[in-house]
Amino acid sequence: MDVSPVLAVLALLVAGFPLAFAILRSPFLALLLAPLVAALLSTVAVLLMLVVGGPLPLWIAVVLAAAAGCAWWLSRRPGEPVPYGGWSHALLIALPLLPPCFMIFEPPYQWDAHSIWWLHAGYFAHGSEYARATIGSPAFVFSHTDYPPFASAPIAAVWSVVEPDFRTAQLVGALVTVSAIAMLVYLVRRALGRVSARVAWALAIAVGLATWSNVPYAVTGGLADALWSAAFAGAVVALLLGADPLRRPVLPLLLLTVAALSKNEGLIAVVGLALLVTVRARADLRRAALVWLPVLAGGAWAVLARLLDAQSDITEGTTGDRTAQVVERFQLTIAALWDVVGLLLVGAAVVALLGALFLRGRRRATGLAADGWLWAANGYYLAVLVGTYLSGPNDIEWWLATSVQRVTLPVTLLSAVSLAGWVAVAFGGDSRAESRPVLDQPREPALSGAAPTATR
């Protein structure tokens, strides 16, 4: 029996755990976050390798040593464990996500996994010179070599030590993605801190399971869409749904960096979110400026990819004069979006409208920010999506058929977050008197001040 996949999983957990623990101060939650942190460290190693040169294992060793030092320094600073950090909370997050992960038994055959993410992992694993040459090679334009390295980097780290193996790649990708989904579930639960524990956990788990809504193989098939979407949605929850978005900024910033370094549309979505957070936290612009750090990280990759002659199918495709086709492209795009997320969007919009008209007071009492922020983020991403389909160079019918299910995942997740917020409000107690819901954790002090100013 090949033990490479098991060893790869263990390596990811061990590599990411110290920094994850220093961020969360909970060993159980840190175990859930560790794969995502390990993937981020691998990404830093890949970037350093491409810029400075040398073999990947050398940079992995350097980055791991630096991360261990950083974790030691962080854990010596005064801090408190994050709420909902017990073993039972970690199990409540992880266990419901396991059944759909049975899809890991699907053979690793997804086209994009092989042609994009695992191919990138392959050339990263062979060191800087080979990777640079391959990124700029016209022979590999089909592989979208301009795509960011996050989804490939942890696989490259493993493959730089052992012989490439697709099962290992599939398992590593699934583990990192599930780690992002687990953080989304955790952050929804934390945002619903004033709601009955049973309701809050049920809603948080439902939002996490929504990751599988459009594509059953999204998490385990080796693709990056579920990874960046879950990370982005988690950051949105922390920064736009909570009452005090920048009180604990490390986890949301980490998730934003993951989204920006996973896919090009992730970076564009992160730019929009950074704008919204800046507007929301305009009273403290110095702290709000933190959300632009992930944008810088994603932008740095975009510049590096250009310098290495990577070509983008979106910005460098031959569009020609297609003015007459724009209307047809628009109609086809809207029809495809309607088929995938139309019903959900209408349902979520009806709920949001009713809530905004009649339940605003209860929402404030529940400690949630105004729902308009979520819809602004969702609307921005939808507009970018439609604009990309209209202006992109590909045959629109083929393009929609091969991508619309995957790229609408952030829309689904943000709609689910909006719905979860309003359902929590509807299940909440009387807005005129403090309700006494069943709580499984002391209330966060920061949430006690969830006044209108904090819920702009």
Added chain:
Amino acid sequence: MTTTRHPDKTTIVRIVVALVGVGCLLLTVQGAVRATGRGIALMSDREHDLPATQHQVDLETLWRQFVEQVPPGSRISLAPARTNKDLWHQRLSELAALRGCVVVQGTPWDYSVSVAAVQRKRPTSAGVRLVVRKVD
């Protein structure tokens, strides 16, 4: 005389929001239920998705033979396969990158690599083999 107490407007809205909201969330969770069912079927029956399994077996066979026959860092020329030319051309390019090889066109090469179809002995056995020719 008895009086009937009607629920107030807010209560009705809360019920509607809860019902529609939970309904929509159940809609989004359906995918996870489907994924669970499909995953269990795949776990218990290797031939549940035979085309996918065959593709995986073919690709892993080619990769194993590539590792056995082509040294890392070689310059290779891709000869067109008789069937599924585009598929195997792209897949062989990917395997070359995984092996650290350089795919060349026209310039001197160390190995010519192609794919040939073979009869499957069983539904889940390989349907292809790698054809490698070393330059003299």
